[in-house]
Amino acid sequence: MSNLINVLSIIMICFGVFMMLIGSIGIVRLPDFFCRIHATTKIDTVGILFCLGGFSIHEGITLTSLKLLTAIVFIGLSYPVGSHVLMNVAARHRFGSELITSQKSQKKDVL
Amino acid sequence: MENFYLFIAITLIIIILVPFYRVLVGPTIFDRLLSVGAIGTKTIVLICVVGVIFGRIELFVDIILTYAVLNFIALVVIARYFQNRESMNE
Numbered sequence: 001m002s003n004l005i006n007v008l009s010i011i012m013i014c015f016g017v018f019m020m021l022i023g024s025i026g027i028v029r030l031p032d033f034f035c036r037i038h039a040t041t042k043i044d045t046v047g048i049l050f051c052l053g054g055f056s057i058h059e060g061i062t063l064t065s066l067k068l069l070t071a072i073v074f075i076g077l078s079y080p081v082g083s084h085v086l087m088n089v090a091a092r093h094r095f096g097s098e099l100i101t102s103q104k105s106q107k108k109d110v111l
Numbered sequence: 112m113e114n115f116y117l118f119i120a121i122t123l124i125i126i127i128l129v130p131f132y133r134v135l136v137g138p139t140i141f142d143r144l145l146s147v148g149a150i151g152t153k154t155i156v157l158i159c160v161v162g163v164i165f166g167r168i169e170l171f172v173d174i175i176l177t178y179a180v181l182n183f184i185a186l187v188v189i190a191r192y193f194q195n196r197e198s199m200n201e
């Protein structure tokens with residue numbers, strides 16, 4: 001039983017680190033800011049969730065693993081939200097006037 | 112098991128060094144900001160690995176939670192600060 005838990009946690013941590021490696025390569029190789037944020041945010045979120053889940057399984061049922069679960073929930077909610085705010089600001093900068101006019105025309109269509 | 116965590120820590124340090132290229136040469140400020148956020152996220156896992164290696168993870172978990180909150184707040188606040196700038200060439 002202890003062996004099984006060790007193997008499961010090792011597999012989860014290795015998968016998470018591999019995903020983070022892919023995200024790091026994507027942030028350097030891709031051509032545009034929006035491509036980069038698209039690659040990095042999703043893959044890094046999966047990687048960190050799997051890594052912290054592996055540590056939580058390795059720890060067993062204690063108060064520490066409960067705190068790790070709290071960290072998992074907070075990071076899984078907050079990192080995509082922060083990246084969305086960043087992407088929103090960048091999109092407003094890049095295509096500011098086009099975005100505002102398209103939103104106005106959409107509102108006219110709805111009303 | 113100890114050697115495995117040391118290997119994971121060294122791999123994570125190498126992975127953290129990769130986005131520094133984008134911090135240094137990024138064309139816009141948003142690229143740099145995104146890279147800083149990615150580095151902070153990977154640092155959380157590195158702190159966790161260091162805690163397991165030292166055998167006192169119950170002490171490092173609080174640091175992980177604080178670091179996650181600070182990373183999120185820094186990303187949002189700096190993005191909001193640059194929202195109303197007119198020219199953003201560098």
